[in-house]
Amino acid sequence: MGKAVDNRTHSAEPVIAKRLVLGCGALVHELVALCRQTPLLKEAITLQCLPAKLHNTPQLIAVEVDKFLSENAHKYQDVFVAYGDCGTAGALDQVLTKYNANRIEGAHCYEFFAGTAAFEEITEDQLGSFFLTDYLVKNFDRLVIQGLGLDRFPELFDEYFRHYTQVVYLAQTKSQELQDMAKQYAESFGMNYQYRYVGTEGLNVVASPILPLAFDLELQVASA
Amino acid sequence: MSDNEEFNLNELDDKELVEQIQDDLYDGMDEEVSEGVQILLDREWDANDVLGDALVGGMKIVGEDFRDGILFVPEVLKCAAAMKGGMKLLRPILANSSVDLSLGKFVIGTVKGDIHDIGKNLVGMMLEGAGFEVIDLGINNPVENYLSAIEEHSPVIVGMSALLTTTMPYMGVVIEEIDRLGMKNDFHMMVGGAPLNQEFADAIGADAYGRDAARSSEMASVYVHAQRA
Numbered sequence: 001m002g003k004a005v006d007n008r009t010h011s012a013e014p015v016i017a018k019r020l021v022l023g024c025g026a027l028v029h030e031l032v033a034l035c036r037q038t039p040l041l042k043e044a045i046t047l048q049c050l051p052a053k054l055h056n057t058p059q060l061i062a063v064e065v066d067k068f069l070s071e072n073a074h075k076y077q078d079v080f081v082a083y084g085d086c087g088t089a090g091a092l093d094q095v096l097t098k099y100n101a102n103r104i105e106g107a108h109c110y111e112f113f114a115g116t117a118a119f120e121e122i123t124e125d126q127l128g129s130f131f132l133t134d135y136l137v138k139n140f141d142r143l144v145i146q147g148l149g150l151d152r153f154p155e156l157f158d159e160y161f162r163h164y165t166q167v168v169y170l171a172q173t174k175s176q177e178l179q180d181m182a183k184q185y186a187e188s189f190g191m192n193y194q195y196r197y198v199g200t201e202g203l204n205v206v207a208s209p210i211l212p213l214a215f216d217l218e219l220q221v222a223s224a
Numbered sequence: 225m226s227d228n229e230e231f232n233l234n235e236l237d238d239k240e241l242v243e244q245i246q247d248d249l250y251d252g253m254d255e256e257v258s259e260g261v262q263i264l265l266d267r268e269w270d271a272n273d274v275l276g277d278a279l280v281g282g283m284k285i286v287g288e289d290f291r292d293g294i295l296f297v298p299e300v301l302k303c304a305a306a307m308k309g310g311m312k313l314l315r316p317i318l319a320n321s322s323v324d325l326s327l328g329k330f331v332i333g334t335v336k337g338d339i340h341d342i343g344k345n346l347v348g349m350m351l352e353g354a355g356f357e358v359i360d361l362g363i364n365n366p367v368e369n370y371l372s373a374i375e376e377h378s379p380v381i382v383g384m385s386a387l388l389t390t391t392m393p394y395m396g397v398v399i400e401e402i403d404r405l406g407m408k409n410d411f412h413m414m415v416g417g418a419p420l421n422q423e424f425a426d427a428i429g430a431d432a433y434g435r436d437a438a439r440s441s442e443m444a445s446v447y448v449h450a451q452r453a
Contacts, residue, residue, distance in 0.1 A: 018404065058418070059301070066371070067239070087387075087388070087389060087418065087419055089389045089392065090389070107389055123337075127339055148297070149296070149299070149301075152298065153252075153301070153302055154406050157344075159301050160342070162361055163339035163340075164339070
């Protein structure tokens, strides 16, 4: 782990020998599960998330990450940001450079959850693919319907979706309830439906290299 | 902007009516905007003035408030729909006008791999309002589509749009190809889209970057007027 770069003067505050993981609120459930897998991980990582609604305003992501890190990065030994580029067109990377922080590779969570090859295969097959994750299925009304103003202006549906042909649910779990919901959303949008279980492996990098170390130590403790 | 009080648009004088149309456009009230436009036409206003003062003037305020985070995409789309209603009344009159105020042809399209066209459509509408003949190539355009349109229409400006960070580099591919064919100086090349910035536009060799619909249309007009001066 590299030492987080502090761009401000915080000399009086002690540095914690921990990794700060700053995540997208839309990943909070999966990040909590990952960072609480073992006592060592729990000890080694402090998890904080920014509001998931930033998903709909990508131009604000880099600004909010910068704001958070300027106040907190100096307290930690290492910073990892659980975002992809997420529509920031490199602006997030510029911010991360200031703090010597890393992020998950990929354009967005759809890509790092599915894996680049699988994601490209889906979009090459059908360009008009509208992606859902567990979080988006659970919060469909708030983030998609209300977020796009379709609750107030349902007549805008075609403006947003006229070129989409299918809903692709990239699932982190195998929940039948969420699958039923996703399928229902696809039907209500008049689109084809595709389900792909992709799990949460794409997130493991936020705990690397602590994750394998944590499991090794847990294993040793268990077998001792 | 407007309150709920109902009143007869006919009772307003010209200045008040133009302001009211702008307010109604801001509020996305398409029927009221069309009604106001029709009243101005009935008062024998020149269609170009109705377009410029009421509709484009109104959309300019919308564009500024969108940029400043006061309005959001759904509201802007409602405004655009209201403007479309007014344009529908004006378009045939403008097309038959003996005075040629056209600023020339503007070829616009979303690049290959990208199906997002909300921003492009807003730009197209503002350009039309500003006096351009807009040739809209739609979405997912490979370089060949731009080249065919350039050959067929001889535009003064070619515009490319992208919403995705994964598709915006394709704009550079188009510009490179146009440059390779020795056509780079035959027309102006503009780019726009949510994830773009001036730095990116400069890096791929675009002539101009439009940060929003209103600004893009303004920049295009300024360019043409400067060329003609």
